Amino acid sequence: MVSERGLEVLRVIVQDYVASREPVGSKSIVERHSFGVSAATIRNDMALLEDEELIAAPHTSSGRVPTDKGYRVFVDQLADLRPLSxxxxxxxxxxxxxxxxxxxxxxxxxxxxxxxxxxxxxxxxxxLATSRVRHIELVPLTPTRVMTVVITDSGRVEQRQVDLSAPADESVLADVRARINAALGGAGLSDAAARLSTLAEDFPPERRSLVAEIATALTEQVLANRQxxxxxxxxxxxxxxxxxxxxxxxxxxxxxxxxxxxxxxxxxxxxxxxxxxxxxxxxxxxxxxxxxxxxxxxxxxxxxxxxxxxxxxxxxxxxxxxxxxxxxxxxxxxxxxxxx
The missing domain is CATH 3.30.450.40 (GAF domain)
Structure with a gap:
């Protein structure tokens, strides 16, 4: 059983070793810290700490350094979380x-x-495995190129450019965007991918090709980097x-x-x-x-x-x-x- 003073000795050994990278001896502890006892008494405390495998001697006749077990006791019982300045x-x-x-x-x-x-x-x-779709944006860049943007509730933004096989005007894209957001808003990413796979079927035949191209890009985006x-x-x-x-x-x-x-x-x-x-x-x-x-x-x-x-x-x-x-x-x- 380690005494209260023994734990304080462990504290200063950890602190001094972290600061100096040099093994810590009883003499330096007495000189640097106010324990009010002799070096012999500190040596006895250190011997008990060594018996408990909280400190160890890296070399014969050297000072002592903390062990992993010693660091664990320090973190669990002795660490002083000083507030930041x-x-x-x-x-x-x-x-x-x-x-x-x-x-x-x-x-x-x-x-x-x-x-x-x-x-x-x-x-x-x-x-992203637990993320949900917050919003989908379709940004026309040229008549045949659209930027698709997926924004999740975790703040993640995925975007890419899609080359369309036929021109699409802004009013068509606005309608597609509104219907996609209605279908996907609040959906988990896996559910969103499933909904996108059949999304084109909900549109008139003349728009299905356009929607399928956009849905393919969005599917890749909602599944991207899920790990x-x-x-x-x-x-x-x-x-x-x-x-x-x-x-x-x-x-x-x-x-x-x-x-x-x-x-x-x-x-x-x-x-x-x-x-x-x-x-x-x-x-x-x-x-x-x-x-x-x-x-x-x-x-x-x-x-x-x-x-x-x-x-x-x-x-x-x-x-x-x-x-x-x-x-x-x-x-x-x-x-x-x-x-x-």
């Missing part, structure tokens, strides 16, 4: 508030989160911390690029909006990320679903700062998307 909060509000659409706001989010934490930042797109995906930034931050990994960082970089492992890991983590969760070191071995930690929170999309954002880095990371930043950015992102 007024300047940081203002930067988040200003930077995210300038976003033009969902793609832009998520791209800005990962750049901002990477800068705040010096880690790899990850943001999951709101799931989950991530936006990322800050891979260079991982390269700067290469010393924190015992082997090569390339497997970690490959996992980040692959996305599949990260999406599976995200799916296992808590996603309550406003909450923060962390997976540390060996807890991530099944995903090929056994030397990394992932800190995530959930954010709310306009469609009501909850998606995840977070940071990934070595286990030697500033958990308190990173957790506070992830939580704050998630809250601001929910607010920005809620106002969209």
């Amino acid at each position: 007024a300047a940081q909060r203002h930067a988040i509000e200003t930077f995210l508030g300038q976003s033009a659409d969902l793609d832009d706001v998520l791209a800005r989010t990962v750049r901002l989160l990477s800068q705040l934490t010096n880690q790899v930042a990850l943001v999951q797109y709101p799931s 989950d995906k991530l936006v990322m930034a800050g891979a260079a931050n991982l390269a700067r911390t290469e010393q924190d990994f015992t082997g090569s960082i390339y497997p970690v970089l490959e996992a980040i690029e692959e996305q599949v492992a990260l999406l599976r890991l995200f799916a296992e983590m808590e996603v309550d909006p406003g909450g923060v969760s962390a997976r540390i070191g060996r807890e991530n071995e099944g995903f090929g990320l056994g030397e990394t930690s992932v800190v995530t929170s959930g954010y709310s999309s306009p469609g009501g679903s909850v998606a995840r954002l977070g940071v990934l880095g070595p286990t030697r990371m500033d958990y308190s700062n990173n957790m506070a930043a992830v939580r704050a950015v998630a809250r601001y992102l929910s607010r920005v998307l809620g106002d969209a």
